[in-house]
Amino acid sequence: MLKRIFAAALALAIPFTPVQAQEKVLKAVMHADVRVIDPMWTTQTIANIHGMLVYDTLFGNDAQMKPQPQMVGKYDISPDKLTYTFTLRDGLKFGDGTPVTTKDVIASLKRWGRKDGVGIRLMSFVDKLEAVDDKTFRMVLTKPYGMVLESLGKTNSSVAVIMREKEAMTDPQQQVKESIGSGPFNFAKDQWVPGSKAVYVKNPHYVPRPGNEPPSSFAGTKFAGVDRIELQWISDPQTAMSALINGEIDFFEAPSIDFLPILEKAKGVKLMKTGTLDSTHGMIRLNHLHPPFDNPKARQAMYHLINQEDFLRAIVGNPAYYRVCHGLITCGSPLANDGGSAMLKDYNPKKALQLLKEAGYKGEPITILQATDHVTITPATQVLIQAMREAGINVDAQAMDWGSVVSRRAKKDPPAQGGWNIFVTTTGGVGSANPVLHTWIGAACGKGLFGWPCDAKIEELRNAFAFAQSDEERKKIATELQTRAIEQVVYIPFGQWTVPLAYRADRIEGIVPNTGLAVLWNIKKK
Amino acid sequence: MTAYIVRRLFATLPVMAVVAIFVFFLIRFAPGDPAAIIAGEDATAEAIAQVRAKLGLDRPFMEQFVIWILQMMQGDLGVSIFSNLPVSRLIVQRLEPTVALTLSTLFVAVALAIPIGVLAAWKARKLVDRLVMGFAVLGFAMPVFVLAYILIYFFAVQWQLLPVQGYRPIAEGLWPFVESLILPSVALGVTYMALIARITRASMLEVLAQDYIRTANAKGLATDRVLLLHALKNAAVPIVTVIGIGIALLISGVVITETVFNIPGLGRLTVDAVLKRDYPVVQGLILVFAAAKVLVNLIIDISYAFLDPRIRY
Numbered sequence: 119m120l121k122r123i124f125a126a127a128l129a130l131a132i133p134f135t136p137v138q139a140q141e142k143v144l145k146a147v148m149h150a151d152v153r154v155i156d157p158m159w160t161t162q163t164i165a166n167i168h169g170m171l172v173y174d175t176l177f178g179n180d181a182q183m184k185p186q187p188q189m190v191g192k193y194d195i196s197p198d199k200l201t202y203t204f205t206l207r208d209g210l211k212f213g214d215g216t217p218v219t220t221k222d223v224i225a226s227l228k229r230w231g232r233k234d235g236v237g238i239r240l241m242s243f244v245d246k247l248e249a250v251d252d253k254t255f256r257m258v259l260t261k262p263y264g265m266v267l268e269s270l271g272k273t274n275s276s277v278a279v280i281m282r283e284k285e286a287m288t289d290p291q292q293q294v295k296e297s298i299g300s301g302p303f304n305f306a307k308d309q310w311v312p313g314s315k316a317v318y319v320k321n322p323h324y325v326p327r328p329g330n331e332p333p334s335s336f337a338g339t340k341f342a343g344v345d346r347i348e349l350q351w352i353s354d355p356q357t358a359m360s361a362l363i364n365g366e367i368d369f370f371e372a373p374s375i376d377f378l379p380i381l382e383k384a385k386g387v388k389l390m391k392t393g394t395l396d397s398t399h400g401m402i403r404l405n406h407l408h409p410p411f412d413n414p415k416a417r418q419a420m421y422h423l424i425n426q427e428d429f430l431r432a433i434v435g436n437p438a439y440y441r442v443c444h445g446l447i448t449c450g451s452p453l454a455n456d457g458g459s460a461m462l463k464d465y466n467p468k469k470a471l472q473l474l475k476e477a478g479y480k481g482e483p484i485t486i487l488q489a490t491d492h493v494t495i496t497p498a499t500q501v502l503i504q505a506m507r508e509a510g511i512n513v514d515a516q517a518m519d520w521g522s523v524v525s526r527r528a529k530k531d532p533p534a535q536g537g538w539n540i541f542v543t544t545t546g547g548v549g550s551a552n553p554v555l556h557t558w559i560g561a562a563c564g565k566g567l568f569g570w571p572c573d574a575k576i577e578e579l580r581n582a583f584a585f586a587q588s589d590e591e592r593k594k595i596a597t598e599l600q601t602r603a604i605e606q607v608v609y610i611p612f613g614q615w616t617v618p619l620a621y622r623a624d625r626i627e628g629i630v631p632n633t634g635l636a637v638l639w640n641i642k643k644k
Numbered sequence: 645m646t647a648y649i650v651r652r653l654f655a656t657l658p659v660m661a662v663v664a665i666f667v668f669f670l671i672r673f674a675p676g677d678p679a680a681i682i683a684g685e686d687a688t689a690e691a692i693a694q695v696r697a698k699l700g701l702d703r704p705f706m707e708q709f710v711i712w713i714l715q716m717m718q719g720d721l722g723v724s725i726f727s728n729l730p731v732s733r734l735i736v737q738r739l740e741p742t743v744a745l746t747l748s749t750l751f752v753a754v755a756l757a758i759p760i761g762v763l764a765a766w767k768a769r770k771l772v773d774r775l776v777m778g779f780a781v782l783g784f785a786m787p788v789f790v791l792a793y794i795l796i797y798f799f800a801v802q803w804q805l806l807p808v809q810g811y812r813p814i815a816e817g818l819w820p821f822v823e824s825l826i827l828p829s830v831a832l833g834v835t836y837m838a839l840i841a842r843i844t845r846a847s848m849l850e851v852l853a854q855d856y857i858r859t860a861n862a863k864g865l866a867t868d869r870v871l872l873l874h875a876l877k878n879a880a881v882p883i884v885t886v887i888g889i890g891i892a893l894l895i896s897g898v899v900i901t902e903t904v905f906n907i908p909g910l911g912r913l914t915v916d917a918v919l920k921r922d923y924p925v926v927q928g929l930i931l932v933f934a935a936a937k938v939l940v941n942l943i944i945d946i947s948y949a950f951l952d953p954r955i956r957y
Contacts, residue, residue, distance in 0.1 A: 151916075153724075153726040153727050153920070154682065154726055154727070155727075155728075159682070160682050160683065160684045161683070161684025161685055161686045161687060162682075162684050162685075233691075235686065235688075275684060275685070275686055289698070291694045291695060291697075291698040292698055293728050295728060310727075310729075311737050311738075311908055312724065312726070312727040312729060312734060313734075313908065313912060313913055313916045314737075314738075314908030314912075315908070350810075350906070351906075352809060352906045353903055353906075353912070353916075354903050354904050354906065356793065356904075357796070357808060357809050357903075357904055357905065357906055358809075358906075360796055360797075360800060360801050360808040360809070361808045361809050361810075361906070363801055364800055364801055364804065364807070364808045366807055366808055366809065366810065491919075518675060519676070519919065521676040521677075521680075521681055521919055521920065521921055522675040522676045524676075524677070524680040524681055525675060525676045525677035525680045525681075525921075526675065528677070528680055528689045528692055530689070543685070545685065545686070549686075557686050558686075565688060565690065566688065567686065567688060568689065
């Protein structure tokens with residue numbers, strides 16, 4: 119009543135403003151703002167969320183991580199598993215109305231194959247990628263690589279989206295200037311305010327998969343359930359929570375853990391787990407290039423400092439949303455196993471210091487890159503620093519914002535000359551569930567990820583996994599790989615967790631759960 | 645006066661040049677690498693280096709500086725490293741919310757602070773004065789974000805009178821525009837209200853003790869004429885100075901308010917650009933802020949001549 123009186127009083131003094139035609143608008147607040155519109159150029163999750171609204175993929179991995187055709191209508195694999203022939207579905211068109219042809223597909227795959235780690239690996243086994251006609255193309259391999267369809271349907275970073283040939287010819291090290299795909303929505307670039315709002319309107323040319331297949335992660339029939347999606351960026355989590363409670367937004371991808379009890383009680387609001395796997399996997403990365411962690415014994419000593427519960431309580435708090443996981447392959451995933459996990463279960467700080475000394479550690483400062491502005495990495499780093507200090511280790515904690523950590527961790531110099539010994543980070547639960555997609559488990563020396571673990575056996579096992587021809591064989595290799603990676607300490611896990619998304623159940627329905635990368639198709643307004 | 649204005653405008657050029665040099669090198673000496681942020685979590689050092697090379701960030705500082713200065717001389721502020729959009733477009737997009745918030749805050753602050761400051765001076769050392777000064781102390785002491793959350797809780801979440809967040813441009817209608825600015829303006833305005841009220845009171849007390857005020861009272865002039873016509877006009881110079889400082893502070897200092905109320909203004913753009921190390925955006929913004937400060941100071945200086953006939957340039 120008060121609001122009406124207030125508005126009426128002002129309305130009397132204010133000229134009438136025209137009412138816009140009502141359209142169904144989904145207002146969503148994601149974990150970050152859309153600043154980059156090229157999902158191949160960056161591995162940022164938000165760029166992929168944007169990408170999956172605008173673009174489509176040849177295949178989409180379902181919730182069980184099995185690839186299912188999406189843009190592809192039919193496909194054939196030769197008996198020697200060296201030739202894959204794909205035929206696109208009928209009538210596929212880009213948002214500008216032009217038809218999707220194999221020229222677009224081949225150019226897109228080549229671009230993706232020069233930028234994304236998984237794509238690079240796939241393309242290293244591709245002998246020929248050739249068009250048969252406008253709708254059919256062939257991929258000829260040099261070896262029977264077993265991850266072709268999984269790679270094309272991957273759901274974590276740098277998804278293999280199909281662009282127009284014009285944009286796909288852009289150097290993969292440069293961002294495309296237009297974002298026009300054949301996905302369910304068109305990107306309204308003219309309404310884009312980077313750092314504030316990205317707008318998507320229904321793509322009138324989009325052709326969903328026929329048959330009304332039930333949606334499952336990236337697979338199944340997907341459609342635009344609303345006329346318009348507005349991805350708003352509200353950087354303050356409390357404001358975003360209040361906006362959801364007040365009905366100003368419909369969907370909140372990453373509410374702060376602290377606010378979950380309030381959201382659970384809020385009228386019209388529901389929380390939802392984002393998928394079958396946990397979305398995030400915590401890890402402590404040691405620098406293998408410099409003492410003391412150039413010695414495997416010193417690296418293994420660090421296992422004894424880690425009580426995962428301490429980290430998870432500090433980050434998440436509520437056990438309903440976290441899980442202790444003594445493995446490097448995501449617990450709860452089909453390939454999760456116990457290989458090497460015994461080493462991770464022996465929490466004993468005194469033993470840690472003793473083993474470090476035996477490995478030649480004489481009390482030199484150990485440089486930790488301490489992020490100060492990250493919602494999960496900051497508390498995890500604080501727990502680690504405390505655990506190390508309590509054990510008697512000389513810690514040089516260098517506080518900096520996350521942007522500086524990201525920059526500094528790329529330096530290979532000794533810690534005293536601007537390098538580092540330890541940083542804490544996280545990775546996605548979906549990627550960590552597959553040894554090929556899980557780049558942090560790799561040990562490719564200088565060409566690998568920061569910390570630069572170096573072990574030929576690990577790389578051999580990752581390659582072998584990619585050529586495995588049965589689930590049993592994959593599981594066996596995954597177990598061997600995890601055992602070896604734990605021995606070498608590619609990283610130290612400190613558990614996994616999921617932050618549920620929050621939405622207005624009284625206003626929207628049809629959310630498709632997907633771990634790690636929110637998808638906004640199929641959502642309808644009530 | 646015209647010659648003075650022209651002289652002052654020319655004097656801004658070296659100021660802007662110093663600001664440009666300072667900002668360019670300061671941000672590059674700061675830790676952080678936009679290429680690493682763009683490349684993302686799972687990028688290798690090699691991939692980051694490729695991005696850096698494509699962005700031209702691997703070139704020597706001086707070369708980058710010369711390129712930027714040459715661009716600037718052609719009126720080009722550059723392109724955002726992340727969004728690939730011109731910096732000028734990003735700034736124009738964000739200008740309206742910040743200007744609207746600044747003006748509405750000033751309106752709220754000045755419209756309320758000057759009367760209560762005058763009232764406090766008129767009723768000096770009485771209950772009204774103590775209440776006004778108590779409010780001023782509270783206004784100073786209360787952090788903007790605390791007040792903002794309190795306002796949001798009551799006016800938006802509990803009573804649902806006003807929106808929690810967001811900005812509606814005036815093109816979408818006057819009421820949505822006003823509605824989106826009420827809470828942020830009040831939250832931000834309280835500090836300035838307190839500041840202006842205190843200065844008004846102090847300045848008025850000084851003027852009210854002057855002989856000509858005693859003469860005006862002795863002549864039997866009405867109290868309102870004495871206060872508003874004789875005293876306030878002569879007390880205006882320090883008040884206008886504080887308002888001017890307030891404008892300059894507001895333009896560049898609305899970050900917290902813009903963040904809490906999710907207003908897509910220049911303050912948030914600055915913070916986001918700094919955190920992401922979006923060099924061209926930071927450089928462009930700092931120059932705009934510097935120009936705004938110089939301009940506001942000039943306007944304030946000119947206004948002195950109108951308020952006090954003794955001041956001539």
